Amino acid sequence: MKTGVIVTCFALLLGGLMALHISDPWQFPNDDNGAWFSAIAKSHIHSGLKATSGQDFFTSKETNELVPYLHHPPLPGLILAAAFSITGNDSPVTARLTFALLHLIAFGVIARFAGRIWNPVRNPLLFSCALAVCATVPMSAFYGKMPNHEVPGLLFFVLGVLAWGFLNDATSKGRVFLALAAWLFAVFASWHAAICICGWLV
Numbered sequence: 356m357k358t359g360v361i362v363t364c365f366a367l368l369l370g371g372l373m374a375l376h377i378s379d380p381w382q383f384p385n386d387d388n389g390a391w392f393s394a395i396a397k398s399h400i401h402s403g404l405k406a407t408s409g410q411d412f413f414t415s416k417e418t419n420e421l422v423p424y425l426h427h428p429p430l431p432g433l434i435l436a437a438a439f440s441i442t443g444n445d446s447p448v449t450a451r452l453t454f455a456l457l458h459l460i461a462f463g464v465i466a467r468f469a470g471r472i473w474n475p476v477r478n479p480l481l482f483s484c485a486l487a488v489c490a491t492v493p494m495s496a497f498y499g500k501m502p503n504h505e506v507p508g509l510l511f512f513v514l515g516v517l518a519w520g521f522l523n524d525a526t527s528k529g530r531v532f533l534a535l536a537a538w539l540f541a542v543f544a545s546w547h548a549a550i551c552i553c554g555w556l557v
């Protein structure tokens with residue numbers, strides 16, 4: 356089986372799993388993150404980036420004032436604000452679909468890494484097993500669509516690794532610059548990304 360077919364099959368599997376309950380309202384305990392970041396995105400849209408300075412704020416229902424929420428870096432809220440503005444829709448399905456698409460891109464990058472470790476022509480079974488795990492583990496299939504810091508943090512981290520060079524890839528100054536730029540976005544998406552970046556560099 357060709358590499359592209361294997362990757363496409365598991366990408367469709369991951370997409371199908373993430374599509375389950377994608378249009379449900381915010382109702383489960385893990386949905387708090389999606390509701391929070393959606394509220395932050397709406398504050399960006401309604402109050403303007405000048406008022407929020409691009410940082411995370413809720414809009415108080417009682418006073419209509421901006422209330423800071425600085426537990427996470429600001430990129431997830433900004434990503435959702437952009438998605439809501441582009442689509443003209445701020446529903447849970449738009450929020451979840453945005454992050455699911457980001458996670459599918461990350462899956463594609465991880466598939467490329469897997470192909471470098473386990474040659475899909477010589478070791479199709481190992482390559483397929485690696486993609487199967489990535490597509491089906493709950494942190495990917497279930498939480499991959501959750502609007503929170505992990506999804507963009509992972510995406511920009513793996514893009515940085517790809518830009519830097521993987522295994523025997525040559526690392527030029529330009530690639531180092533691209534990697535650092537991607538990792539800057541990763542840190543603005545997730546504090547945890549800084550730990551991953553340090554681990555990779557070590």
